[in-house]
Amino acid sequence: EAGVTQFPSHSVIEKGQTVTLRCDPISGHDNLYWYRRVMGKEIKFLLHFVKESKQDESGMPNNRFLAERTGGTYSTLKVQPAELEDSGVYFCASRTELPNTEAFFGQGTRLTVV
Amino acid sequence: AQSVTQLGSHVSVSEGALVLLRCNYSSSVPPYLFWYVQYPNQGLQLLLKYTTGATLVKGINGFEAEFKKSETSFHLTKPSAHMSDAAEYFCAVTLASNNDMRFGAGTRLTVKP
Numbered sequence: 170e171a172g173v174t175q176f177p178s179h180s181v182i183e184k185g186q187t188v189t190l191r192c193d194p195i196s197g198h199d200n201l202y203w204y205r206r207v208m209g210k211e212i213k214f215l216l217h218f219v220k221e222s223k224q225d226e227s228g229m230p231n232n233r234f235l236a237e238r239t240g241g242t243y244s245t246l247k248v249q250p251a252e253l254e255d256s257g258v259y260f261c262a263s264r265t266e267l268p269n270t271e272a273f274f275g276q277g278t279r280l281t282v283v
Numbered sequence: 284a285q286s287v288t289q290l291g292s293h294v295s296v297s298e299g300a301l302v303l304l305r306c307n308y309s310s311s312v313p314p315y316l317f318w319y320v321q322y323p324n325q326g327l328q329l330l331l332k333y334t335t336g337a338t339l340v341k342g343i344n345g346f347e348a349e350f351k352k353s354e355t356s357f358h359l360t361k362p363s364a365h366m367s368d369a370a371e372y373f374c375a376v377t378l379a380s381n382n383d384m385r386f387g388a389g390t391r392l393t394v395k396p
Contacts, residue, residue, distance in 0.1 A: 211389065212389065214383075219382070225383055262384070264384075269379070271317075272329075272384060276325075
């Protein structure tokens, strides 16, 4: 069974440009989470999808960030326009509908805004 | 809302010594608690979890953790550290009510020969 996959693994963009990150969860996992980690600090929650609906997007920094999960399968996270402080590693995780089960993580996308 | 606090961003122990990584949580309802580990250049993987039942849970690689409701803690321990335990460890809490998942800041464990 394929795990959680994220694309791209690395991205370097200039300030003001747009970047779209993609996450393919494990098939059948209703719950999909996005997190960001900056410079070895905490794994900060961004948002949580249940199927195609946003369960909680309280962690989204501002309206430059837009997440979608059309059809309840893969998800995209778009940053437009990117700022220097958006740099970090963006993690995606997925889990079944059961909250007492393991969440599976992708390898992350390292975003560098220069 | 739930939150997690990990005391000590860096812990260093000698090989063979006891490992103790601290995790405290806050939650308005009984949480599910997890420890994840990230080895260098790898993704996060589950070490162990507490959901219900026995409060002392055992995980992979000889690690265990004890859920103490009165102390709102879920500290991770291993009796004897091995060089291969060097990694970053994250405590996480999930609420049964909404499946939200939050992480602590992580603790980087260094094992000295």
